[in-house]
Structures are given as C-alpha cells and as structure tokens.
Amino acid sequence: MSVSDMVDSPILVVPEKVSKEAPWRWLAAGWQDIWRKPLFSLSYGLVFVLIGLAITAGLWQIGMSSTIPVAAGAFALVGPLMAVGLYEMSRRYQTGESLNLKGVVLVQTASPIHLFYVGFLLLFALMVWSRIALMLYALFISGTYLPLSAFAEFVFETPQGLSMLVVGTAIGGIIAFAIFAMTAFAVPLLMDRNMDALEAVVRSIQVIFKNPVPMMIWAWLIAGLLAIGTATGFLGLIIIFPLLGHATWHAYDDLFGAIKR
Numbered sequence: 001m002s003v004s005d006m007v008d009s010p011i012l013v014v015p016e017k018v019s020k021e022a023p024w025r026w027l028a029a030g031w032q033d034i035w036r037k038p039l040f041s042l043s044y045g046l047v048f049v050l051i052g053l054a055i056t057a058g059l060w061q062i063g064m065s066s067t068i069p070v071a072a073g074a075f076a077l078v079g080p081l082m083a084v085g086l087y088e089m090s091r092r093y094q095t096g097e098s099l100n101l102k103g104v105v106l107v108q109t110a111s112p113i114h115l116f117y118v119g120f121l122l123l124f125a126l127m128v129w130s131r132i133a134l135m136l137y138a139l140f141i142s143g144t145y146l147p148l149s150a151f152a153e154f155v156f157e158t159p160q161g162l163s164m165l166v167v168g169t170a171i172g173g174i175i176a177f178a179i180f181a182m183t184a185f186a187v188p189l190l191m192d193r194n195m196d197a198l199e200a201v202v203r204s205i206q207v208i209f210k211n212p213v214p215m216m217i218w219a220w221l222i223a224g225l226l227a228i229g230t231a232t233g234f235l236g237l238i239i240i241f242p243l244l245g246h247a248t249w250h251a252y253d254d255l256f257g258a259i260k261r
Contacts, residue, residue: 015207015255022254023218030247033090037099041242044085048241052234077179078122080187086245087188111190114197118186125179140164180219181208188252192259207255
C-alpha cells in the first residue's frame, strides 16, 4: 500500500509507549521549530493572544471582570483546535515541504468533517466549563458580580472564597484533564489521517492509559506554561502557545508516527 493510499483510507492507529523523559524532548523540538520560521510561529501566537485580550476587554467592559480567570481557562480548552496551523508548520518542517501563509492558514486536513465534530465537542466542553463556573460563583457569592480586585480579595481572604477556590480548582482540574485526554491527540490525528472522530478520541484517551507517567508530566507542563503565559497578561503566550503547538505535533509523531505525505 502506498503512502497516498494510507492517507486516503481508514487505518487502525495504536499509540506507542514512550519514556517519562519524552515530554521534555517534545518541548525541545517545539522550541527549535519556533525559530525555524519565527515570523510565522510568533505571529500565530500573537493572534491567539489578541483574541484572548479581546475577550478579556469585553468582559471588563460589561462589568464581568471577575469571570476573566474562568474565561482564560475556557479559552485554553480550545487551544488544540486553534493550533492546527502550528501542527502543519511542524509537519512541513519534518517532510521538507515549503512553508507559506496560505498553507498555514488554510490547512488541508485529512478528516475535515470529523475535525469539525471534535471542534463541536470542545465548544460543548467550553460551555459546560463556563456554566459550572457561573454556578459555583452564584453559590458562593451573593449579589452582583464583584470587580476583579474585590473578587481576588474575596477568594484569598474569606472562608467562602477559599472554599470556592478549592472546589472550583478540583472540578475544573477534572474537566480540564478529561478534555485533555479526549482531544490532546485527536486533533493532530484527524489532521493527519483519514479516520472518524470517535476513533480519534478513543486513541487519544488510550495514550493516557498506555503512558500514564509521561502524560501526567505533559499535562502538568502544559498547565504550568499556560498559567505562566496567562499571568503575564497573556503576553507570554506569544511564545508559549506556539511552543506547545509545535511540541504537540512532535508528541503526536512520537506516539503515533506522522504520515509523511
């Protein structure tokens, strides 16, 4: 069977087992990819940041600044889908293909319809995340929305605020890890291979069970780097988002073996 036949026909994909040092290797490869064509990678990160800042400004403008941390977390959930162009950059670097703006913006994916289904799953998860956060807010805070400064004081200096922080972090962590397990590799799988969304999600989850320690390290690295980027007023994400996007492609290649189209 030729490579083109492999791309155009459904195939069974099973993840490989990797060492616990693998996540650091993926980050190193992602870092190298950023500086192959820094204008492309950093511009991609800048667009991501500008969208985040626009959402933040909108929430501030309508008096819902205390929900900005929740919105930042929800925004990060759709990161795997928004990083498709970064995956394509890394794929082209591997295959030696030329890189151009059209190819990065209008990525030709192997399973576009099923990638849309995963996008819908991420959108649904984002809605669930936001709804739960608002419910917790309503349970622990009476009255109108607090401004961000007053909200921070409430969270860290009152028993109710600390309780909300603990409960919200626990629930948010569970949701975030579930979404990570389902979509971390489903998006690059559907970009690279002709397969259905359900199988891509199943294979993504299978990675967690086959590589629990490396995947926990990878999840913590992603969470930690995103937290650092958010704490810098999103500006750090100009580099961190491309870094994670490129690194995710190398993780996918390591675990599944990217098809060299």
